[in-house]
Amino acid sequence: MSLPVAQRLQRIPPYPFxxxxxxxxxxxxxxKHIYDFGIGDPDMPTPKFVIDALYQAAQDPTTHQYDESGYGIPEYKQAIADFAKTRFGVDVNPDEEIQSCIGSKEALAHIVWSYVDPGDVVLVPDPAYSVYKVQTMWCGGAAFPMPxxxxxxxxxxxxxxxxxxxKQAKLMFLNYPNNPTGAVATREFLAEAVEFAHKWGLIICHxxxxxxxAYDGVEPASILEIxxxxxxxxxFxxxxxxFNMTGWRVGWAMGGKEIIDALSRTKSxxxxxxxxxxxxxxxxxxxxYREWIPGLRAEYQKRRDALVEGLRSLGWPVEPPKATFYVWTPVPKGYNSIEFSKTLLEKTGVLTxxxxxxxxxxxxxxxxxxxxxAPDKLGTIQAAVEAIRQKLPLSW
Ligand SMILES: Cc1ncc(COP(=O)(O)O)c(C=O)c1O
Known part of the structure; x- marks a missing residue:
């Protein structure tokens, strides 16, 4: 039997990845040999101190049941509150202002379900991670693009x-550091967004x-600093x-009690x-965090610099990102972005x-x-640049 899927599923394009x-x-x-710069999924292992802690915790049968708190166990929320204080200088009440999440994707979806009714507007950056817009559509809302x-x-x-x-907007999504552009928000911009949200009565989902x-000593801000x-x-x-933990599905949301409560009700x-x-x-x-993070940043910064330098050696006008592990580059003359990424893949094996x-x-x-x-990270970057140099002449 072939049963048509729900219309909401029919309406959305396939998940790009x-x-x-x-x-x-x-x-x-x-x-074909592929130089894969496609999906953003950390290639390095989860640190041992995390794996050891899981191993130990999993031996304790009290961890095997439902987390009945709904919001996350008290020690977890306290650790997050401590982190928010030391990293951002922000006071977050662990009892009321934190919600544990199954990775951030889940919570980004559920915050939309918590607030958006049919006909509501959600302000969504463009380009952006697809979840904001798709979930808005599923709730019958309209995603209004912010270029x-x-x-x-x-x-x-x-x-x-x-x-x-x-006037119609209930939510505004922001994402900094930004996927896909690698941009970081200034505190001035975050302050402007907070003022805007107060004025127009909407919630910012950051x-x-x-x-x-992040790179070059940049320390991206939390919007809660404003x-x-x-x-x-x-x-989120x-x-x-x-911590190279994409498969573990763990994250958190923090913010005002009322908003956290709404998210929590949906999740429950x-x-x-x-x-x-x-x-x-x-x-x-x-x-x-303190011992771990410099090494992580240094590793991606090496890769970023190798890719940016390599592409620039081809005459490519590339700006190094300030944060994220993405490099966002203009396409050469004569192509749109789909044509170019396909040509690049077919002619050179480079996947973007x-x-x-x-x-x-x-x-x-x-x-x-x-x-x-691939095992040799910098070697792969260099080989990809050489493949382009040899197989695909580019003009700007
Ligand atoms: C902008 C952005 N937000 C959220 C996520 C979701 O991450 P996770 O659910 O693993 O926390 C991703 C994943 O790629 C992302 O690019």
């Missing part, structure tokens, strides 16, 4: 949002999944990129919390993601991920 993964599989099966213009440092122009959209992957942010903002954090009707042994592993991760996969304003760019599955 599923298509890329399938194309890659096909080319590998045909014997991220390179001339503005990939920060949306809040003044350009029309009056109608401001996706800070890449907050710790005065008055807690009343209008919720921020994740262990995925900071959908999932049953994060495995308590993984929450304990999360505590171990945060307690090693077409910018238009992230929205209309991603057109004209491709994204390179610095997570590289």
């Amino acid at each position: 599923r298509e890329v993964a399938m194309l890659k599989k096909k080319l590998v099966a045909e014997g 991220l213009d390179p001339q503005r440092g990939f920060l949306p122009d809040l003044e350009a949002i029309p009056l109608g959209a401001r 996706d800070a999944a890449y907050c710790e992957v 005065d008055g942010a807690k009343e209008v903002a919720i921020e 954090h994740s262990f995925s990129k900071t 009707n959908v999932d049953s919390g994060t495995f308590m042994a993984i929450q304990r592993a999360g505590i171990a991760a945060l307690s090693h 993601i077409a910018g238009s996969a992230y929205g209309d304003y991603g057109e004209g760019f491709v994204r390179w991920s610095l997570t590289i599955q």
